[in-house]
Amino acid sequence: MSIKLYDIAHSRAGDKGNTLILSLIPYEEKDYELLRDVVTADKVKEHFKGIIHGEILRYELPNISALQFVCQQALAGGVTTSLVMDAHGKTLSYALLEMCIELPAG
Amino acid sequence: MTKKNKVRIGCGAGFSGDRLEPAVNLAEKGDLDYLVLECLAERTIALAQKRKTTDPSQGYDPLLERRIELLLPMLKQKKIRLITNMGAANPVAAADKIIGIARRLGISIKVAAVIGDDVLEHICGDELAMETGNPISWSGQTVSANAYLGADAILPALETGADIIITGRVADPSLFVAPLVHEFGWSLDDADIIAKGTMVGHLMECAGQITGGYFADPVKKPVENMSTLGHPFAEVYPDGSAIIGKVDGTGGTITLATAKEQLLYEVTNPYQYMTPDVSADFTTVFLKQDGKDRIKVTGGSGSKKPSTLKVSIGYKAGFTGEGEITFAGANALERARLAGEIMQERLYTQFTELRVDYIGHTSVHPTSLAHDHKPYEVRLRVAGKAATTDEAAIIGQEVEALYTNGPAGGGGVRKYVNEVIGIVSILMDRNTPKSSVIVKEYEH
Structure with a gap:
């Protein structure tokens, strides 16, 4: 069965210069391992093709059952001089939650 | 105590x-x-x-x-x-x-x-920006350093x-x-x-x-x-x-x-x-x-x-000009796109950095994420960078002129000009x- 990340997790976007930071937090802590196994940095890079141009580093925080994605070259040059509408990339948390994942059988 | x-x-x-x-x-x-x-x-x-x-x-x-x-x-x-x-x-x-x-x-x-x-008095302009790796003076005239x-x-x-x-x-x-x-x-x-x-x-x-x-x-x-x-x-x-x-x-x-x-x-x-x-x-x-x-x-x-402190450098980054116009109803996206193409043709020689967005469609997530729908209404946004306010104002003027020279049914034009202050960072000895x-x- 395929679900959207939106169904089981929430996210907040932050920015530092041209770097986009996305948290991914399951509503149920039991889903942390699923997200850790499935939502890899590569998968996020593929999902954000055309938006994130640089490297993506993924941090695991089992202490709070959350993942953090730190994405380079993601904000069209950065907040202060960018011509884009959402220069902070604040809406991109919901772009992450659009990702579809397959639930393991059983 | x-x-x-x-x-x-x-x-x-x-x-x-x-x-x-x-x-x-x-x-x-x-x-x-x-x-x-x-x-x-x-x-x-x-x-x-x-x-x-x-x-x-x-x-x-x-x-x-x-x-x-x-x-x-x-x-x-x-x-x-x-x-x-x-x-x-x-x-x-x-x-x-x-x-x-x-x-x-x-x-x-x-x-x-x-x-x-x-710390503006300590800044000479040769410091390398963490974001670009280039001297900060290349970005523009420094106005603040904190x-x-x-x-x-x-x-x-x-x-x-x-x-x-x-x-x-x-x-x-x-x-x-x-x-x-x-x-x-x-x-x-x-x-x-x-x-x-x-x-x-x-x-x-x-x-x-x-x-x-x-x-x-x-x-x-x-x-x-x-x-x-x-x-x-x-x-x-x-x-x-x-x-x-x-x-x-x-x-x-x-x-x-x-x-x-x-x-x-x-x-x-x-x-x-x-x-x-x-x-x-x-x-x-x-x-x-x-x-x-x-x-x-x-x-x-x-x-x-x-051992270092981060220093935020503000610099003059010119001006942005923006213009917006909305289309709605049948074929709204296609009419907005036609207007966008007209703007590109008229403005691309004057503006090295020009951006055309379709608000309600692809303005904030410009990818293929769920973009197969036909929006009922779309707002065209054109934005560009310029060295002066007069130049920046041309964008809004051009979008406004779409009223009588562009696709059918455009409405609600707004135009803006803003000065841009850019920010880069350097590291400085904490003492x-x-x-x-x-x-x-x-x-x-």
Whole structure:
């Protein structure tokens, strides 16, 4: 069965210069391992093709059952001089939650 | 001085334009020892510097007067000390302004201004920007340079006994670390305890962002009474653990989910969250729900503070011109696209950097994410960069001229011209900025 990340997790976007930071937090802590196994940095890079141009580093925080994605070259040059509408990339948390994942059988 | 066994710090503003009344509510009902107002974004200080250049008595936060007028009687009555970075580019002028307000209200007050973050005199232009690796002078004319000062710069101000401590650029968590160090007698060299205080500061610094603000999503993440959202307080203990809560009866919610989102907000490396005070490790923190709208924060560790300070450089980055027009009904997207193509053809030779967005369709997520739908209405937005205001204004004029020269049914044109202040960062030896404290007093 395929679900959207939106169904089981929430996210907040932050920015530092041209770097986009996305948290991914399951509503149920039991889903942390699923997200850790499935939502890899590569998968996020593929999902954000055309938006994130640089490297993506993924941090695991089992202490709070959350993942953090730190994405380079993601904000069209950065907040202060960018011509884009959402220069902070604040809406991109919901772009992450659009990702579809397959639930393991059983 | 007897050391307290707990300290209560409220955060009544998380950015310059934040609501006014949550701070008043915290002061009135939060049983606070300290109130922090964090009002200084990266770019705010460069804009403030511009105002100071035109008028030396300006350059502090534009809402300072309204916030202080509302808060001062309550702060005095409840003996709450205020710590705020509303001094922006001119903390001394801000202190004078506060003295003026106190005189008008007939309230005795002592204000300590922390200065020394302004390091423009140390900048030569050859410094390499962290973002680009190029000399900062290549970006444009430098208008401001402010070092992020730490808790060590705020402590002497607290030691004066001032009722209000007003700063320019300091690291946001340091606004919280300083009073904790002052009250508990923590050592600034004890990295673990400073990391714990920093973590509490980080959870608090965006005010409403931990009480349900910027969190709500109907059905999945419901938050009640957001029109009266309460801002948070932290009750901190000498071991660095804390309870985050809010005043009963205010709107909003504090849950593990709101706390986790805020803990990770803008953190580029959870193992090394760098401030002037410490490198904090957020992977050793524990959060626990401790009753309704209460989160207990424990754990957290740190390592030695950096030998450099981050300096935010503001520079002139020219102007942006923008124009917008809406299309709706049958074929709306195609008509908007036709208008966009016309704008490209007419403007691309004049503007090296031009952007065409379709609001309602691909303006914020320009990818293939769910873009197969046909929107009922679409707003075309054209934006470009220019060296002068006159040049920038051409964009809006061209979009407006689509009324009689463009596709059918366009409406609601708006046009804008804005000056752009860019920001880059450099690192500076932490001993270069010399901070000091200037005290102003009014006796009624």
